[in-house]
Amino acid sequence: MTSKMATCIFCKIIKGEIPCFKLFESDKTLAFLDINPLSKGHALVIPKFHGAKLTDIPDDHLGEILPVVKKLATATGAVDYNLLQNNGRIAHQVVDHVHFHMIPKPSEQQGLGVGWPQQPTDMDSLKALFEEIKSKM
Numbered sequence: 001m002t003s004k005m006a007t008c009i010f011c012k013i014i015k016g017e018i019p020c021f022k023l024f025e026s027d028k029t030l031a032f033l034d035i036n037p038l039s040k041g042h043a044l045v046i047p048k049f050h051g052a053k054l055t056d057i058p059d060d061h062l063g064e065i066l067p068v069v070k071k072l073a074t075a076t077g078a079v080d081y082n083l084l085q086n087n088g089r090i091a092h093q094v095v096d097h098v099h100f101h102m103i104p105k106p107s108e109q110q111g112l113g114v115g116w117p118q119q120p121t122d123m124d125s126l127k128a129l130f131e132e133i134k135s136k137m
Contacts, residue, residue: 005050010097014048023072029064031072034101039111041076041104045069052096053087069102078104082112 005011012018014030023043024031034042045068049061073081084101086093105111 004052004096008050008097009095010046010099011050014046023075024068026064028061029068031068037103039104039106041072041078041102042111043072043076043102044099045072045102046097046099051098052093054085054098055087057098065100069100072102073104076102076104078102078106080105080111082114084112 009018013020013032020030020032022030022032024045028048029045030048031043031045034044045065047057047061047065049057051057054062069083082101082103082105084103085099087098101112103112
C-alpha cells in the first residue's frame with residue numbers, strides 16, 4: 001500500500017476504517033451519502049481502485065460507475081440532478097481519489113450552483129482543435 005492510499009480518506013472508508021452510510025458496494029465500486037451534502041440525497045460513487053484522476057483509473061474499474069449513479073438518481077427520486085467529477089485542484093478536486101457526485105437539484109437554492117463562462121471561438125480554430133484531438137483518439 002502506498003502512503004497516499006494509507007492516508008486517503010476514501011481508501012479508509014473502503015477498508016471500513018471510517019464509517020459511511022453505504023448505499024451500494026461491489027468488488028470494484030462503493031457508493032455512500034456525502035457527509036457535507038449540497039442537497040438531500042447527495043451521494044458519492046467511487047472506484048475502489050485508488051487513483052487521483054480519472055485517467056489514473058483502469059477502464060475495467062469504471063464500468064459500474066454510471067449505472068450506480070443512475071440507480072442512485074432513481075432511488076433518491078431526483079428529477080433534476082448533477083453528476084460531477086473533478087480532476088485537480090484548480091478544477092475543485094479536494095480528495096485525491098476519483099469520485100463522482102450525484103447531487104439532486106430540487107430547487108434553484110439547493111444542490112450544485114454552476115457558472116458557464118463560455119469562451120469565444122471561430123470555426124477555423126475549432127476545426128484545428130477537432131483535428132488535433134481526433135488524431136489522438
